[in-house]
Amino acid sequence: MTFRYALFVIVIISASGCSNIAVLNPKGSEAQSELNLLYLSLALMSIVLLVVFTLFTRFLMKYRELPGQENDFPTQVNGNKKLEITWVVIPIAILTILAVPTFATTYQLDNKTEIVREPLEINVTAQQYKWKFHYPEHDITLENEVKLPVDRPVVFTLHSKDVIHSFWLPQLGGKKDVLPNQVNKLTLTPLETGVYDGKCAELCGANHALMTFDTTVIEQEAFNQWTRVADIQED
Amino acid sequence: METMSTQMHLNHKQAQMNILAFWFLIGAEVVVFGCLFGIYLAVKSLTGQGPTPNELFKLNEIMLSTVVLLTSSFTCAIAVYFLNLSKKLLTLLFFLITILLGLAFIGLEIREFTLYVEEGAKISTSAFLGAFYLLLGTHGFHVLFGVIWISLLLVQLWLKGINQETAPKLFIASLYWHFIDVIWVIIFTIVYLIGKV
Amino acid sequence: MMNVILDYLLSLPSDIIFADISFTIMLIATVYFLTKYAKWKWLWSWITSTDHKKIGIMYLFVSFLFFIRAGIEALLIRMQLAFPNNEFWVFQGERFNQLTSTHGTVMIFLVATPLLIGLMNVIVPLQIGARDVAFPFMNSLSLWLFISGGILINASFVAGGSPNAGWTTYAPLASKEFTPGPGNSYYPIGLQVAGLGTIMGGINFIVTIIKMRAPGMRFMRMPLSTWSMFITSILIVYAFSALAVALLLLTFERLFGTVILSASEGNPLIWQHLFWIFGHPEVYIIALPAFGIFSDVISVFSKRKLFGYPSMVFAIILIGFLGFMVWVHHMFTVGLNTNITIFFALTTMLIAVPTGIKIFNWLFTMRGGRIRFDTPMLYALGFIFTFVIGGVTGVMLGTVPADYQYHDSYFVVAHLHYVIIGATIFGVFSGVYYWWPKMFGKKLNETLGKWNFWTFGIGFHITFFPMHVMGLMGMPRRVFTYPEGDGLGFLNFISTCGAFMMGIGVLFFMINIYITTRYTKKRVLNDPWFSRGRTLEWTIPSPPPAYNFARLPEVKSREPLWDAYERGNKNINFIGEYEDIHLPNSTSLPFFMGIGFLIASFGFVFEIWPVALSGMLIVFLMMSIRSFQQKNGIHLPKEKVRVQDMRGED
Structure with missing residues (x-):
């Protein structure tokens, strides 16, 4: 016990x-x-x-056998x-x-990917020990960090440049493998603002443990503001 | 001992155990070839820069290999027939024909492969070719193993005659030979015929 | 010349120098003691033995050595993970991956599987009333192939680098493009050799059990250990052949440049499918024999007939069958079609039903009994406790959406250790304590046995229970470090403490063996477990003579010995006549074939073809010699057997 x-x-x-x-x-x-x-x-x-x-x-x-019971023959049942x-x-x-x-x-x-309306599309490219996030709508690229608006579904289109990785944001949802020969999609909908840890969950080489990214979930307004500024900066 | 028939040799307990073990080995081999067929079918369309099955295969020559191997299975069956009749020399003769046909098959396969490689269809050219050579190579290796194995048994047959030791071994070797023949028929159908369609 | 060698040695990393030195010391010590006590002949007699009991003991001994090695690796892993941002010795990044990969590979393939095969070797012929296995030569060959493959994988650490893509060795990380060194070539080649031996062993035991049972031993009268080992053997034959293909594929990928698993031209998922088609049945290969051992142990130490024998047998068969249909649950996150996922989730949940049957049958076997708490029973009870936890987390892992969270996190690490240590390692400890008197004629020390059980068992839970929580906190598998702020430090530290406690538990076991062998004088009876034995192995002397049964028993029920006890007899009646007994010759060929495979494998790993070829030639030569050998064997005249048997009964 x-x-x-x-x-x-x-x-x-x-x-x-x-x-x-x-x-x-x-x-x-x-x-x-x-x-x-x-x-x-x-x-x-x-x-x-x-x-x-x-x-x-x-x-x-x-x-349990008590003293004195050593020679017992308990009944046998099938x-x-x-x-x-x-x-x-x-x-x-x-x-x-x-x-x-x-x-x-x-x-x-x-099947969420097909159902959600007006999702934010993000293309995720994984390669040995870094994550690249590309927003096709706004033509912004981030490395090892991603900004998301709150309450809006996000569709991550996952692809790997080398080995198999796995995309994991524990507080927002479960993982999806990031394969080099196939595109996977994962839908996540953040409900609260904040900063969350993202990580690679599939052994991908020496620095697998260091392949992490920060996820910042911000208000819709702030997100729109940010995309506008970032877009201009990129140009 | 001299008067014992071949059937009695095969019914001996150790012989029975050997034969049973052999059937389970065949079971394992079925899984091996099943997986190899699975791999082949999964990557058949991934031809990359290399030729497609249709461009690569020349059915006429493969027909020849098929005929050679099927005939060897037939002569092998005849050999076992004579083994059952305890006719040492005829058994020897037909097993000899069997392994010669087996050697001819291997020769044809090597020729086929060298031809492909000369055309630029190497093992590393595409996933399809990798799976093709892996499957065919494994089968070819089994044929080669069978040839060597039966040759060794024939030497023993020559030296010792048909007895409790040699009869079950030859019988099992014949089962093995039929098995690799069956695998070839499946290869011929799945790889070559369907590849040509 | 000396300078060159010295320079080379000094250029090595410190851990490899350490490993080299400790290996050299052990080698010298072994040679010294063998020479000092003039034991070389004795050693050779073991190496060439074809006696199933000796082969079984060698299996147990060698796998135990591998267990120590992989256990030390586990301690190193735990040291590195004890604190956040820790930098222990050299075990970060690449080196850490080598540690986890070899720890997993060795534990699964070279510890769990062969330990159970060792027990199978010792026990199955005794339980079915046979004088040997069906193919003694092949049995010895299985052993030497296992040792050969084992040496190869173990040597990789100091000879070029270990496998470093995890014990699952997923492509394309395992392909030459991403891991160019020889490390990941050791994996498929070493396991291929060991796996070949395992397949042979499987076939051997299938035939032994089908063909060599004593008169009257029907299938439904076989002890549960034998039943489970029978089903395991069948699983081995089919699962290991799938593994053979997977390994062949990886070998071709690395050595001959095929691109079947490559990301750009092939499909890396093929590896995952093949590996898990083998990998999940493997879980049952190492769990079922343990289930069998527990069934025997629980029944004996409760003094009760096994509750629901037919349903126990049925459950084993069902588990074995379903085991082949659940492999995709290791791949829920790769993005397969939902219908496929659902199908495999269903089969995964279904497998809980036969497992539940077994648990409840064990519990009700104890009900109404007279339970004794000797070490084998303690391990059996520890198993029930642990395995139920591992089982329920298994069902939790089967709920697909939740698995998206658990997958490849420490939750899975916790689960797999709960089932594999909980079933297999506890099972082996239980079986070894239980059958030790049968193997060596002496009983292992009970006090030390209890210390062994409690430290190992409690240490186990301290190590692995926190890992469930670590997984839920978001700690992925196979990471060599974690940041300070994640709050993972405390649990990891507890886990490390637990691991050392388990290590102490294993030390108690080793001390126990030493003390028992060295100081215990007392020889035990046929049935050392207080006349509670039920099955045939307890009807013969401990240790049994080379031929096991002087006269063959006639079996009239499931538990012949217990029935004899109930009738007031001391042993069963052996009705058979004394007869001339035929024993197989000892042979050195399997040993040399093992060496041949070892040489060939090194040739393949380093792609030096002449070496590979010469190794294969040795193997071929040995096979030819074997083919031509006269197999006379040793004949024991019946008079001699009779005299020995009479002496044994006094």
Whole structure:
């Protein structure tokens, strides 16, 4: 039982730093729907954990060999049909509850690119250890940083110049691989202003760890202002 | 021992185990060739700067290789037939024809490859050619391995005659030979015939 | 001349000099002790042995050495990651990638898989009442191919550089264009050699189990360990052949310039598909035998029949089957069609059902029993606890949109260590403690065993539990550093402490082996586990004679020994007559074939074709010799067997 005690301590310690946990602190609608699934699956799985650990502890306490029982021959049973059916049916039920929203959300997230209206288009080019962001609408290019307006869907068109990278903005949404032989699209919708960390999540060489970028989400007005200024500067 | 028939040699426990093991090895080989076919089909259209399958293949010459290899499978079956009748010399003769045909096949394949390379279709030219040479090369290597293997067995057959040791080995080698023949038929269909369409 | 060599040595990085020196010291020490105690002949008798028990023990020993090596790498990784912006020794960037890549590769291919194959070798023939495996020569060859491939991958560190594209070695990073050194050539060539041995081993055990069971041992009477190892062998044959093709492809890519995996002209995703078509079944290859071991251990230490035996067997088969249909869940983020993604998410979730069946059957096996908490049982219980956590995070990873967040983050690192250490390593520890008396005739020290379990187990949870949280905080896999402000420092530091605790746990295990071997005098009985044994391996002496069973047993139920106990007997009745026993010759050919492959592989890695060719020639020569050899074997006359057997019973 020392086991679980240790585990408990760790959970407490890590819970104290909860505001740091990016995935649990979503600032975009995609990250939010992903988080909802995380909570749903965690809740369902907690039921499983609870049942298993309860039985586990109970059986271990109750059926341990006591002094004097060394020569016992406990009764031997082959199994129990009803019980065995129970633990086939209930997991299937739990998985169904999880599967339906999972599949719905997957379709929704994967097909968002086609549905969203007037998205901000950004072409992302990854190459060994840097990110380039190009705004075709305004013809602006940024390196290792990207500025986004709040509340407007952004479609990232991802392409790599060399090896496989993976584009990850934990607080705005999950990853999408950046492939050299195929263009992938990822839609993210920031809901709050702020600065968020972006990173490469696929091992891409020596400096994989340093291939990060800053994401600044600003008000729509400020964003329009910025594009105008930046556009003029570039010319 | 001398009076035992070949069938009895094959029914011996160790022989039975060898044959069973061999079937599982064939299973593994099916996966190997299945994956290689998968790779080939996945990159068939990626011809880049190199020739397309249609431009590259010359069906007439490949027909010849096919006939050679199919005939070898036939002579191999005859050899096993004589093996079952415990006729040492005839078994030897037909296995010999089989490996000669196998060698002829390898010769034809080498000629085909050198021709392609001379036309500029090298292994590094395009993804299609890479997968083509990988698939065909693996098959060709299997034929070569079969030729060497059966040759070694024939020496043993010559020295020891048909017995509990040699009979199962020859039987298994014949199964192997039929297997690489079947693979060739699939290669012929998927790579050459469909490539020509 | 000396100066040149000295200059070269001094130009090497300090970690390589360190590795070279420690390797040289170990080599000299080994040679010294072998000579001092005149053990060279003894060593040679092991090298050339075709006895499945000895081969199994050698598998265990060599994989344990690799385990130590990859474990040290894990400690180095944890040292580098202990603090934000840390610069530990030379392990940043490139060097760090080499560490993680070899740690993963060695642990999966040269530790987890062969450890279990080692146990398979020792146990399967004993459990089915056989005198040997179907192909003793091939068995020895499997061992030497594994060692040969293992040496190659382990030597890469000091000979030209290790693989550095992760244990998954994704193209195009693994192609020559981006990693030109020999490092990533070691990977496909070394694994090809080891993998070939593994396929042979798989076929060997399939045939052994199908053809060599004792009279009356029907399929549905086989112990669960044997069942799971049977299914694993089948998985090995099919999964490792897919790996063979993937490795061949990568070898061609690097050595002969094919462009199938290249970004511009080919399709790098082919590698990912092939690798995971192998890679996911591999997870079950290393998990299923552990499941089998736990089934036996839990049943024995609870004094209860395994609950729901048929459904346990069915669950293993179903897991093995589904294992081939889930590989795309490693690739949810590459941008495949949504329908494909959904299909594989469904199969991934489905696999939780047979796994759940197993967990509950284990729990209900304990119910109503008389549970003893000896070390093998502790590991089995630790497994249930750990594996359930790993299992539920597995289901969480199967929920696709959430996986977009977890994928390639430390959450995955936590999950995979929970299942692989939780199942395989705990399983091997459990199995080794359980069968140690059968292998060596002595029981491992219980006190040290408990210390070993608790330090390793608690250390494990301290190391890997925080990693779930680190993943959710946004720490990607395989990064060698992280910035100060991310708040990752504290958890990483805890994790590093836990890793050292695990290291201490392993030290306890080594001390235990030393003390037991050196100081324990007491020889154990046929069934050292307090007359709780149930299956055939406990009906014969510990250690068993070379032929295992002097007379063959006749099996009339699933648990012949337990049934005998219940009837008040001390052992089962051996009904067979004494007979002449045929044992295979020892042979040095597999050893030399291993050397041939080693030479050839170095030739291929460095693209020196004459060397490669001469290595292959050695292999071919050995094969030809083998083909012509008279296989007389050793005949033991039945009188001798009878006398030995009588003596053993006293």
